[in-house]
Amino acid sequence: MTESESPKPYHHGHLREQLLAAGEQALGEMPVEQVSLREIARRAGVSHAAPKHHFPSLGHLLGEVAARGYTRFAGALAAAADAAPDQSPQSRLLAMGRAYLRFAESNAAAYQLMFGQREPMVMTPNLITASYAAWSQLLEAVTAIVGSARAQGAALHVWSSVHGLSTLKLSGRVPPEMPGHNLEEQMLQMMLAGLENQ
Amino acid sequence: MTESESPKPYHHGHLREQLLAAGEQALGEMPVEQVSLREIARRAGVSHAAPKHHFPSLGHLLGEVAARGYTRFAGALAAAADAAPDQSPQSRLLAMGRAYLRFAESNAAAYQLMFGQREPMVMTPNLITASYAAWSQLLEAVTAIVGSARAQGAALHVWSSVHGLSTLKLSGRVPPEMPGHNLEEQMLQMMLAGLENQ
DNA sequence: AGATATATTTTTACATTGTCAAGATTTAAT
């Protein structure tokens, strides 16, 4: 029972890690509903049943991939806020909003996995904590503007706005006659105005 | 039990209509991703390949079902606006917002089909016109508040808010410690405030 | 060390799914 030296890799190496990487890679190259268990196994160079020992089901694998997505996501939001030109709470929140929209656009499949209803996805513990961390970040930024009493409702308002716009765009429901960038900025301003004038 | 029959033109009757009805029925009883072509055929009492002659693919069938969803949806919004206590533009818009949230909640699977990324869904002509009709309705309500110049951006703001909240709730991402009804009302108020103070 | 146990991967297999190609059968046309 003496656990002596560092754990040596098994047959294939650290397959669990590679499966997660393959999942993220697949999300970058194909729509979310095409990211199947067998596709991920294929990319990792193993048989279609190999993941079974590391993830009890596809849903668990996707859950872990989504958790990683949330971590990247939270990092992007934090970086944007810290890089905001004027470091006022309003400026920081707007920066986060822009980063949010940019993330959803540049990581469409991952975003759809994280927020959509890809339906064999399991709410893994890692996923719960990672998504809660992202939410906390937004909550903090909003608290700096409206105070802690109204923070929850206000944060939900902010989140709904940017999430709603993101999903509408991703599903192609936004009439294309509206130029994208200007429109987003306009929406963020309304969102902020709603926060402050209520 | 098969005696007096009305004009039954074909083998089974008007199968196309029954398939659409079966699709809507299925959406009321199971999650959207379980609504398969074979499930719909089963409910209509025909073989799994029978739909082929009426719909070239599952995507087309789902598209038509979604179109019907949009028609019901637009009807609910219109009824709510016309039944608003105070018939001011603001009151009408708030009523529509509440109806929107209620529809998404009471018709979860249909809503997810209409707005989500159920991915073999085809943008059928009927679907395009029906969804555009719903959008026009919202646009009209918003125009009455902000004028036609800013209407498009404002309508997108409104839509994003209610759509974002709906999808967040449907995907179980709204922290449950917030009581639902009060929260929704709070969000609608912020949404309206953002419209007017910008 | 050699023997045995455990962990990992592959191979098969099965029930689903959507779509296609032939048949079969009912309705319409001539």
Place this chain on the structure above:
DNA sequence: ATTAAATCTTGACAATGTAAAAATATATCT
């Protein structure tokens, strides 16, 4: 009535996720 067309069923195929059994590599123990 015969023929043509439209409609439905049957059977097949390639995918999918999952499960069990077989194979293989690694770890543990004496």
